Amino acid sequence: MEQRQIFVHLVLVLFLMVLVRAKPEGGLREEEEADRILELPGQPKVSFQQFSGYVTVNKVAGRALFYWLTEAPQNPLSKPLVIWLNGGPGCSSVAYGASEEIGPFRINKTTSGLYINKFSWNTVANLLFLEAPAGVGFSYSNRSSDLLDTGDRRTAEDSLEFVIQWLERFPRYKNRELYITGESYAGHYVPQLAQEIMTYNTKTKQPINLKGIMVGNAVTDNYYDNLGTVTYWWSHAMISDQTYRQLINTCDFHRQKESDECESLYSYAMDQEFGNIDQYNIYAPPCNNSDGTTSPTRHTMRFPHRPHPGFRQLSGYDPCTEKYAEIYYNRPDVQKALHANTTGISYKWTACNDVLNRNWNDTDVSILPIYRELMARGIRVWVFSGDVDSVVPVTATRYALAQLKLSTKIAWYPWYVKNQVGGWTEVYEGLTFATVRGAGHEVPLFKPRAALQLFKSFLAGKPLPKS
Numbered sequence: 001m002e003q004r005q006i007f008v009h010l011v012l013v014l015f016l017m018v019l020v021r022a023k024p025e026g027g028l029r030e031e032e033e034a035d036r037i038l039e040l041p042g043q044p045k046v047s048f049q050q051f052s053g054y055v056t057v058n059k060v061a062g063r064a065l066f067y068w069l070t071e072a073p074q075n076p077l078s079k080p081l082v083i084w085l086n087g088g089p090g091c092s093s094v095a096y097g098a099s100e101e102i103g104p105f106r107i108n109k110t111t112s113g114l115y116i117n118k119f120s121w122n123t124v125a126n127l128l129f130l131e132a133p134a135g136v137g138f139s140y141s142n143r144s145s146d147l148l149d150t151g152d153r154r155t156a157e158d159s160l161e162f163v164i165q166w167l168e169r170f171p172r173y174k175n176r177e178l179y180i181t182g183e184s185y186a187g188h189y190v191p192q193l194a195q196e197i198m199t200y201n202t203k204t205k206q207p208i209n210l211k212g213i214m215v216g217n218a219v220t221d222n223y224y225d226n227l228g229t230v231t232y233w234w235s236h237a238m239i240s241d242q243t244y245r246q247l248i249n250t251c252d253f254h255r256q257k258e259s260d261e262c263e264s265l266y267s268y269a270m271d272q273e274f275g276n277i278d279q280y281n282i283y284a285p286p287c288n289n290s291d292g293t294t295s296p297t298r299h300t301m302r303f304p305h306r307p308h309p310g311f312r313q314l315s316g317y318d319p320c321t322e323k324y325a326e327i328y329y330n331r332p333d334v335q336k337a338l339h340a341n342t343t344g345i346s347y348k349w350t351a352c353n354d355v356l357n358r359n360w361n362d363t364d365v366s367i368l369p370i371y372r373e374l375m376a377r378g379i380r381v382w383v384f385s386g387d388v389d390s391v392v393p394v395t396a397t398r399y400a401l402a403q404l405k406l407s408t409k410i411a412w413y414p415w416y417v418k419n420q421v422g423g424w425t426e427v428y429e430g431l432t433f434a435t436v437r438g439a440g441h442e443v444p445l446f447k448p449r450a451a452l453q454l455f456k457s458f459l460a461g462k463p464l465p466k467s
């Protein structure tokens with residue numbers, strides 16, 4: 001070929017390359033626009049953008065995870081991306097995180113409308129609520145057996161795939177600072193997803209800019225969680241000295257399945273000694289049923305004495321909020337506005353999926369090794385604890401964290417929010433621990449102002465205010 005011809009060819013090839021590159025990007029923006037939420041039924045006017053929809057995480061099985069992004073009203077482009085996960089396992093971050101805890105909207109009593117949560121975390125970050133794993137909320141699998149064998153492993157793998165695919169759909173978030181947060185059984189999901197991302201980052205040219213994780217009332221370590229839980233019951237006068245002593249002497253605390261003798265002691269404690277309290281906030285009144293009775297506090301739990309935020313009465317400002325969510329999110333007009341349930345899922349939307357929970361396949365016995373790994377890689381790790389939760393109580397978290405044997409950077413001190421003690425905190429080498437005074441299991445529900453302060457300090461990477 002002549003030089004001229006070669007040159008023409010080169011130009012052509014370059015032109016084609018530009019075309020090929022341009023096309024998917026245009027397509028991506030369309031995909032993003034298709035996910036835009038124009039307005040939710042009963043929603044007040046807002047100045048931030050919202051998107052929601054599905055991301056396919058497994059084509060063979062037909063698994064798709066549902067997300068809801070609520071951006072920051074001011075300068076969203078300069079604010080980080082924060083993923084929020086709820087636990088269960090099997091509970092929805094749309095039901096809890098978005099609608100009762102950190103999201104911009106709360107559902108009103110008549111479930112005909114929404115009102116603004118002025119302590120929403122989207123005032124300082126772009127919030128990405130993810131319903132995980134498939135089977136939770138609007139997230140689904142076309143392979144029905146997936147509901148019977150999902151566990152920590154698949155949840156982590158699918159969540160990583162979600163993050164990768166989601167960033168393709170929203171390229172403006174690539175390279176953005178990413179934080180992963182959550183509570184309760186998400187004490188597993190959050191560090192496990194962080195670990196998946198760290199591993200992925202070693203194999204890719206486009207690493208995900210993960211900066212930190214924060215978990216609250218987090219399931220951390222089977223043994224220390226169980227030991228710390230019965231200790232909390234005793235120290236908060238929920239059980240007798242005798243029951244406490246017997247539990248300590250009889251139960252193994254390591255195992256998933258305890259001996260019959262131990263189980264009957266747990267039953268005695270809960271049925272004969274607790275009374276009808278809300279275990280998720282021991283000082284709050286429970287939600288009344290319409291007939292005037294309150295629901296029993298005991299619920300079926302696959303894990304012995306494990307948090308299971310479904311099937312209970314919630315308390316706090318309004319202990320009935322999750323009932324509102326189950327009405328609101330099952331409305332066809334709400335689902336349409338959210339681009340949810342587009343394939344006609346065969347069962348109703350529920351705050352928690354009990355089938356997933358009962359059949360949970362695999363669970364890490366301790367998350368502490370992952371904490372060590374993340375700290376070693378310079379990932380910011382914050383752990384907080386609402387101190388009136390008896391399900392994953394503050395004593396459980398303190399026993400577990402003590403096993404890390406971290407050196408103290410800033411000694412224990414009270415932290416403040418609006419001139420009041422918000423809780424106590426200690427800063428360790430690599431990890432910050434903070435309690436939230438008077439908060440139950442869902443800290444941002446019970447103490448929204450304190451929770452927002454905690455979130456701001458976490459994002460800034462600064463110790464909580466000393467006054």
Ligand SMILES: *[C@@H]1O[C@H](CO)[C@@H](O)[C@H](O)[C@H]1NC(C)=O
Nearest residue numbers: 056059061062063064142343
């Ligand atoms: C699940 O099946 C429905 C109906 O066949 C299909 O429209 C949908 O795309 C499938 N979902 C996934 C994630 O493959």
Ligand SMILES: *[C@@H]1O[C@H](CO)[C@@H](O)[C@H](O)[C@H]1NC(C)=O
Nearest residue numbers: 042043108109110112113114
């Ligand atoms: C709930 O929201 C709807 C729509 O905004 C409104 O008409 C209704 O008055 C609200 N109800 C309550 C109890 O706040």
Ligand SMILES: *[C@@H]1O[C@H](CO)[C@@H](O)[C@H](O)[C@H]1NC(C)=O
Nearest residue numbers: 285286287288292318319320
């Ligand atoms: C439940 O009923 C009791 C007695 O009527 C009442 O004092 C309490 O405030 C009710 N709780 C809620 C959350 O409505």
Ligand SMILES: *[C@@H]1O[C@H](CO)[C@@H](O)[C@H](O)[C@H]1NC(C)=O
Nearest residue numbers: 137341344345346347348349
């Ligand atoms: C999905 O929509 C169908 C109607 O097409 C409805 O029967 C079902 O309850 C919905 N499921 C969820 C999870 O929203």
Ligand SMILES: *[C@@H]1O[C@H](CO)[C@@H](O)[C@H](O)[C@H]1NC(C)=O
Nearest residue numbers: 149150151153154361362363
């Ligand atoms: C179920 O758990 C076992 C380990 O306990 C694991 O080998 C297997 O891969 C898990 N199954 C799925 C579907 O993740």
